[in-house]
Amino acid sequence: MSKLNTRERIMEAALSMFSERGYEGSSTRDIAERAGVNEITLFRHFGNKENLFREVLSRQGATSLLTEELDERLSGCLREDLTFLAQRYLEVQYKNIDYIRIGVMEAPRNPAFANVIHVIPERLEAHLAEYMAKLAAQHVIRNRNFKLLARMFYGQLFHHVLMMCSFGDDVISLQNESSEMVDTLVSMFVQTLTIDDEKGMRSCTV
Amino acid sequence: MSKLNTRERIMEAALSMFSERGYEGSSTRDIAERAGVNEITLFRHFGNKENLFREVLSRQGATSLLTEELDERLSGCLREDLTFLAQRYLEVQYKNIDYIRIGVMEAPRNPAFANVIHVIPERLEAHLAEYMAKLAAQHVIRNRNFKLLARMFYGQLFHHVLMMCSFGDDVISLQNESSEMVDTLVSMFVQTLTIDDEKGMRSCTV
DNA sequence: AATGAATGCAAGTGCATACTTGCATGTTCG
DNA sequence: CGAACATGCAAGTATGCACTTGCATTCATT
Numbered sequence: 337m338s339k340l341n342t343r344e345r346i347m348e349a350a351l352s353m354f355s356e357r358g359y360e361g362s363s364t365r366d367i368a369e370r371a372g373v374n375e376i377t378l379f380r381h382f383g384n385k386e387n388l389f390r391e392v393l394s395r396q397g398a399t400s401l402l403t404e405e406l407d408e409r410l411s412g413c414l415r416e417d418l419t420f421l422a423q424r425y426l427e428v429q430y431k432n433i434d435y436i437r438i439g440v441m442e443a444p445r446n447p448a449f450a451n452v453i454h455v456i457p458e459r460l461e462a463h464l465a466e467y468m469a470k471l472a473a474q475h476v477i478r479n480r481n482f483k484l485l486a487r488m489f490y491g492q493l494f495h496h497v498l499m500m501c502s503f504g505d506d507v508i509s510l511q512n513e514s515s516e517m518v519d520t521l522v523s524m525f526v527q528t529l530t531i532d533d534e535k536g537m538r539s540c541t542v
Numbered sequence: 543m544s545k546l547n548t549r550e551r552i553m554e555a556a557l558s559m560f561s562e563r564g565y566e567g568s569s570t571r572d573i574a575e576r577a578g579v580n581e582i583t584l585f586r587h588f589g590n591k592e593n594l595f596r597e598v599l600s601r602q603g604a605t606s607l608l609t610e611e612l613d614e615r616l617s618g619c620l621r622e623d624l625t626f627l628a629q630r631y632l633e634v635q636y637k638n639i640d641y642i643r644i645g646v647m648e649a650p651r652n653p654a655f656a657n658v659i660h661v662i663p664e665r666l667e668a669h670l671a672e673y674m675a676k677l678a679a680q681h682v683i684r685n686r687n688f689k690l691l692a693r694m695f696y697g698q699l700f701h702h703v704l705m706m707c708s709f710g711d712d713v714i715s716l717q718n719e720s721s722e723m724v725d726t727l728v729s730m731f732v733q734t735l736t737i738d739d740e741k742g743m744r745s746c747t748v
Numbered sequence: 749a750a751t752g753a754a755t756g757c758a759a760g761t762g763c764a765t766a767c768t769t770g771c772a773t774g775t776t777c778g
Numbered sequence: 779c780g781a782a783c784a785t786g787c788a789a790g791t792a793t794g795c796a797c798t799t800g801c802a803t804t805c806a807t808t
């Protein structure tokens with residue numbers, strides 16, 4: 337008896353195939369074959385292809401980042417916190433590559449699917465904007481357009497992840513580049529946000 | 543007599559349809575209808591759907607940025623130059639939206655199509671990295687990993703363009719955000735690159 | 749006006765796809 | 779063991795798609 341039950345096997349197979357070929361490029365026959373089940377079984381579980389697709393996408397939440405968890409780890413030290421947020425984001429998105437690929441492939445065709453790409457970043461952007469607003473209220477950092485900065489922060493990270501989704505770049509070198517990219521990104525934000533006099537003095541505050 | 547000849551009309555229709563629905567989602571019948579021609583005419587001109595697709599993509603070069611042209615406009619003043627490069631990039635990519643959408647939709651399925659996305663950024667990144675290396679050689683800016691910085695610079699701009707490709711965000715607010723985003727981006731890079739003592743003093747050098 | 753090229757119209761072909769039907773077999777539980 | 783449920787197998791259906799064929803009409807040029 338397989339470790340996964342039939343329904344799970346179908347969904348795993350579907351996720352990987354939708355990720356490789358997109359919705360239309362993945363036939364129910366091929367998905368069933370990859371799942372090691374009969375094609376009819378797929379229809380018995382999900383009714384039709386679209387429902388299968390929907391259910392596959394609905395599992396994305398399982399690997400989401402919860403902002404409550406993030407809050408517990410934030411120290412108020414800008415550099416540390418931004419580094420932590422960036423690293424956590426990359427960790428989670430690397431596990432979400434399949435969903436990102438699907439979202440990217442399908443979203444222009446149907447904006448409703450754009451949610452697949454946005455479900456994580458939107459929450460995180462809002463979270464980061466609030467975080468920065470708090471620090472600004474404490475006069476730790478300058479007041480800026482935090483919504484825009486948060487978008488740029490996560491946008492840069494998203495771009496990095498996107499380049500790893502078989503968009504042609506060398507995956508190994510991109511992974512090696514991750515830490516340096518995160519360091520550089522965080523430094524830029526720290527420079528932009530910190531009040532000039534305090535850049536070097538409050539090492540743990542910033 | 544139409545302004546465009548038949549072949550052109552077919553390619554324009556195909557570009558817009560591939561952009562909306564992707565390759566597989568665009569039927570030759572629908573493309574022909576949008577072009578206002580008979581379906582057979584499409585086959586008479588292009589032989590098959592794939593050739594049509596290839597020819598449509600091959601026209602992307604028409605709106606490319608030539609780095610020679612860019613060089614003529616670069617003053618050596620970092621802030622001005624980065625701003626100019628960013629603005630030009632956005633101008634060109636806004637015109638290239640259809641190609642980007644196609645590239646994004648099709649690339650995960652076939653990495654060969656990733657070139658549609660990369661053909662512009664790769665050249666520009668190399669160009670910018672060289673530009674920064676020159677300034678560093680003149681001790682105008684610090685020595686950094688210019689390849690990474692260039693990638694991040696154009697990556698941020700690409701992300702902005704991508705968000706306008708019907709990935710769910712409000713297009714109007716994104717356009718309004720463009721200048722501010724460019725200003726913020728350029729400022730970040732200027733801060734990162736300039737030698738501390740000279741940030742305010744050599745206003746035109748940086 | 750005649751000719752050649754370009755295009756339109758209508759119907760058709762072969763194949764792939766999502767999905768269905770009918771029957772059989774295997775698995776699990778009381 | 780029997781019943782209910784889950785799944786397999788084989789064949790089929792209706793539809794859509796890329797592409798083809800045959801004939802007719804239109805357009806441009808000489």
